[in-house]
Amino acid sequence: GQNIDQPTEMTATEGAIVQINCTYQTSGFNGLFWYQQHAGEAPTFLSYNVLDGLEEKGRFSSFLSRSKGYSYLLLKELQMKDSASYLCAVNQAGTALIFGKGTTLSVSS
Amino acid sequence: DSGVTQTPKHLITATGQRVTLRCSPRSGDLSVYWYQQSLDQGLQFLIQYYNGEERAKGNILERFSAQQFPDLHSELNLSSLELGDSALYFCASSSTGTSANSPLHFGNGTRLTVT
Numbered sequence: 459g460q461n462i463d464q465p466t467e468m469t470a471t472e473g474a475i476v477q478i479n480c481t482y483q484t485s486g487f488n489g490l491f492w493y494q495q496h497a498g499e500a501p502t503f504l505s506y507n508v509l510d511g512l513e514e515k516g517r518f519s520s521f522l523s524r525s526k527g528y529s530y531l532l533l534k535e536l537q538m539k540d541s542a543s544y545l546c547a548v549n550q551a552g553t554a555l556i557f558g559k560g561t562t563l564s565v566s567s
Numbered sequence: 568d569s570g571v572t573q574t575p576k577h578l579i580t581a582t583g584q585r586v587t588l589r590c591s592p593r594s595g596d597l598s599v600y601w602y603q604q605s606l607d608q609g610l611q612f613l614i615q616y617y618n619g620e621e622r623a624k625g626n627i628l629e630r631f632s633a634q635q636f637p638d639l640h641s642e643l644n645l646s647s648l649e650l651g652d653s654a655l656y657f658c659a660s661s662s663t664g665t666s667a668n669s670p671l672h673f674g675n676g677t678r679l680t681v682t
Contacts, residue, residue, distance in 0.1 A: 489668065500569060500657065500673035501610070508668070545610065553623045554600055555671055559609035 462558035464546050469564045470536050478531045478561045480546030491555060492520050492531045493545040501545055504531070533563075541565045570594065573658050573674035581682055585646040588677045592639055592660030598622065599641040600661070600671060601633055605654040616641055617664040648681045655679075 461483040470476040482490070489508040493501040507513055507522035507529060519532040531544055543560040550556060570593035580586055592599050601613040612625035616635035627633075630648075635641045645652060655678050659671035 488665075491670065498655075500571075500675050501671075502569070503670040503672070506668070506670060547610075549665075554612050554615045554625065556612055556625075557602075557610040 462546055462548055462556065464544075464558045464561045466559070467562045467564070469566065472536055472538060472565060472567050474536050475532065475534050476536060476563065478533070478544050478546075478563070480529045480531070480558060482527050482529070482546070482548045482558075484527075484548050484550050484556075486551035487524060487548065488551045489549040490520075490522055490529050491547040491549070492518075492529075493547060493557075495543045495545060495560065496541075497543075504544075536565050538565050538567065569672040569674065571658060571660050571672050571674035573656075573677050575677060576675065577678050577680075579680045579682065580648060582648055582650060584648050584681075585644065586648065586679065588643040588645070588656055588658075588679075590641045590643070590658030590660075590674060592641070592658075593672055596660035596662050596672070597639065598661045598664055599635055599639070600659040601627075601641070601643050602657045602659065603654045604657060604676075610657070613643070622664060645679070650681050653679055653681045 492504040495501040505520040517534045545560045546558040547555045572591040597618045600615045603611045613627040615623040633643045655676045657676045659673045661669040663669040
């Protein structure tokens with residue numbers, strides 16, 4: 459089976475940097491995804507890591523350590539529109555993408 | 568717009584009833600995935616179809632069933648509905664048979680309310 463853990467809630471202020479952590483336990487690891495989901499809307503793809511290291515994409519970066527079963531999503535220069543849920547999802551061989559419960563990020567001015 | 572279309576957007580029905588949710592994947596995508604999202608459980612994987620065949624199964628109840636048709640659209644059938652089935656049901660598609668390497672593109676969901 460799989461176990462994916464993320465903090466339930468985080469708060470930050472505009473312009474700041476926030477790091478959302480995700481730990482997972484799985485067999486047959488086959489990649490890790492981060493998705494953003496605004497309330498009542500569809501999740502949208504942010505990033506994908508399959509090898510160890512940092513992937514940078516604009517204000518968002520994602521890091522993976524397979525040996526530690528650990529990933530984080532780094533959001534820089536926070537904006538109000540970044541207030542959303544951030545979902546960590548792990549792909550396990552033989553099944554589909556399994557999601558954590560998500561981290562609700564609130565950005566205040 | 569992800570290109571994945573789900574209908575209807577909202578559905579209100581009574582316990583014991585049966586409903587069908589419909590999904591059209593992005594043009595060119597062969598895989599369709601169904602997820603259920605409730606407040607306390609997060610996104611739960613139900614089932615995946617690839618090019619008409621069932622590919623992977625998650626926590627799908629026996630009261631639920633799905634299929635993918637030759638034109639690649641998919642339907643999720645929910646029967647003997649219970650109050651606890653009230654949730655947002657998402658369909659997602661991808662171009663390959665596995666979600667590895669290939670991001671899922673989600674539709675806007677169907678909100679099901681069972682009264």
